Amino acid sequence: SHLSGKESFRLNKKKIHTHNSHDKKRVVLPTWTQGKWDSIEVRGADLTYRSQERMTTYHMRAIHSPTPGMFHAKVVTECGDKGYACLALQPRHAGSSAAILEMKIGQINTQLEDATCSDLALEDPL
Numbered sequence: 001s002h003l004s005g006k007e008s009f010r011l012n013k014k015k016i017h018t019h020n021s022h023d024k025k026r027v028v029l030p031t032w033t034q035g036k037w038d039s040i041e042v043r044g045a046d047l048t049y050r051s052q053e054r055m056t057t058y059h060m061r062a063i064h065s066p067t068p069g070m071f072h073a074k075v076v077t078e079c080g081d082k083g084y085a086c087l088a089l090q091p092r093h094a095g096s097s098a099a100i101l102e103m104k105i106g107q108i109n110t111q112l113e114d115a116t117c118s119d120l121a122l123e124d125p126l
Helices: none
Strands: 040-043 046-051 056-067 070-077 082-094 098-105
Touching: 046 098, 056 082
Parallel strands: none
Antiparallel strands: 040 046, 046 056, 056 070, 070 082, 082 098
């Protein structure tokens, strides 16, 4: 009967292919963002963000900066989503000298030209 028996599932983490490191016009994220933050790690043009809410990890590479603090980024998630989004990074200062990294990610689009970088586009982020 369809009501008897048991079923088991195995979840495997997908391997993420690293981006080509030989980009000619390489965009680098700002110096002050580099390093490990709470759920974010920034190295050069690459940003890795672990979202507890969405239970996935976002791997992003900045490819263009239309305005200071905003970047068009290639996005790959460990859930298999791929595309392009706007990535906004702003410093926020708390207390005397402690800095806070404020990050916003726009909607992930399949085409780079659909990844709009504007304050309005970031009002409805992921």
